[in-house]
Amino acid sequence: MWLINSPIGRKVVMSLTGVCLILFLTFHCAMNVAAFFSGEAYNTVCEFLGTNWYALIGTAGLAFLAVCHIVYAFILTAQNRRARGNNRYAVTASYEKVSWASKNMLVLGLIIVVGLGLHLANFWYKMMFAELAGVEGLEYGATQGFQWMVYTFQQPVYSILYLVWFAAIWFHLTHGFWSAMQTLGWSGKTWLQRWQCIGVCYVTVLMAVFALLVISFWFGFAPSICCAA
Numbered sequence: 001m002w003l004i005n006s007p008i009g010r011k012v013v014m015s016l017t018g019v020c021l022i023l024f025l026t027f028h029c030a031m032n033v034a035a036f037f038s039g040e041a042y043n044t045v046c047e048f049l050g051t052n053w054y055a056l057i058g059t060a061g062l063a064f065l066a067v068c069h070i071v072y073a074f075i076l077t078a079q080n081r082r083a084r085g086n087n088r089y090a091v092t093a094s095y096e097k098v099s100w101a102s103k104n105m106l107v108l109g110l111i112i113v114v115g116l117g118l119h120l121a122n123f124w125y126k127m128m129f130a131e132l133a134g135v136e137g138l139e140y141g142a143t144q145g146f147q148w149m150v151y152t153f154q155q156p157v158y159s160i161l162y163l164v165w166f167a168a169i170w171f172h173l174t175h176g177f178w179s180a181m182q183t184l185g186w187s188g189k190t191w192l193q194r195w196q197c198i199g200v201c202y203v204t205v206l207m208a209v210f211a212l213l214v215i216s217f218w219f220g221f222a223p224s225i226c227c228a229a
Contacts, residue, residue, distance in 0.1 A: 010075060010076055014073060014180075015180035015181075016184070017068050018176050018180050020065050021065055022177065022203075024065075025169075026206065029206050029209050029210065035213060036213065036216070042145055042149075043143055043147075046127065046146075047143040051128055051131045055128070070109070073106075073109055077106050102175050102179075105176075108171050108172040111165065112168050112169055115164070115165030118158075118161060122148070123145070126138055127143070127145060127148065139151060153214050153217035153218050159214050159217075162214050163214060167207075169203075169207060173199070173206075174200050177198075178192065178195040178199045181199075
C-alpha cells in the first residue's frame with residue numbers, strides 16, 4: 001500500500017494525522033474556555049464526556065492518530081537523515097528560508113511526547129482511567145476536572161513544564177500546519193505564504209488560550225476559582 005510503503009504516502013499520513021490532531025486541540029481548547037468562567041460548567045463538560053461510549057471511541061481514535069503520527073515522524077526523520085545528513089526536513093524552493101522549527105522538529109516532537117505523558121498522568125489517568133478502573137484514594141473525583149486543574153497548576157513546577165510544552169507545540173504546529181497543506185496539495189506559490197500566516201495566527205490563538213489558563217490558575221486569577229471548593 002503506497003500510504004505505508006512510499007515516502008510520499010508516509011508524508012500524506014503524517015499530514016492527515018497532524019490535521020486531525022490540530023482539530024482535536026481546537027475542540028480541547030473550546031472545552032477549556034468554560035473553565036475561565038465557571039468551575040461548575042467545566043465539570044459538567046467533564047461529566048458529559050466521562051466514560052461514555054463516544055468518549056471512549058474518541059479517545060481510542062485519538063490515541064491511534066497520535067501513535068501513527070509519532071511512528072511515521074521517526075520513520076521519516078530516519079529516512080531524511082540517511083538521505084540528507086543534517087538537513088533533515090526538505091522544503092521547497094519557494095520557501096528558501098528554513099525555519100528554526102523545521103530544523104528541530106525531532107527535538108520538538110520529543111518534548112511534545114514527554115509533555116503528553118505528563119498530561120496523561122495528571123489528567124487522563126486521574127479522570128477517565130480512574131473511572132474505568134475504579135481507582136480510589138485520589139484527591140478528587142473523576143468528573144472534577146476543574147479541581148484537578150486548580151490542584152495541578154497551583155504547583156509552579158507543573159505550570160512551568162506545561163508552558164514549555166505549549167511553546168514546543170507552538171513551534172511544531174506553526175511549521176507542521178503549512179507543511180501539511182503543502183503535502184496534501186492545497187498549497188502553491190500563491191497560497192504558501194497565506195497558509196503560513198493562517199497557521200501562525202491559528203496556532204497562536206490555540207496555545208495562548210491554553211497558556212493563559214495555566215497562568216490564571218497558577219497565580220489565582222481564574223474568575224471561577226471559588227467554584228473549586
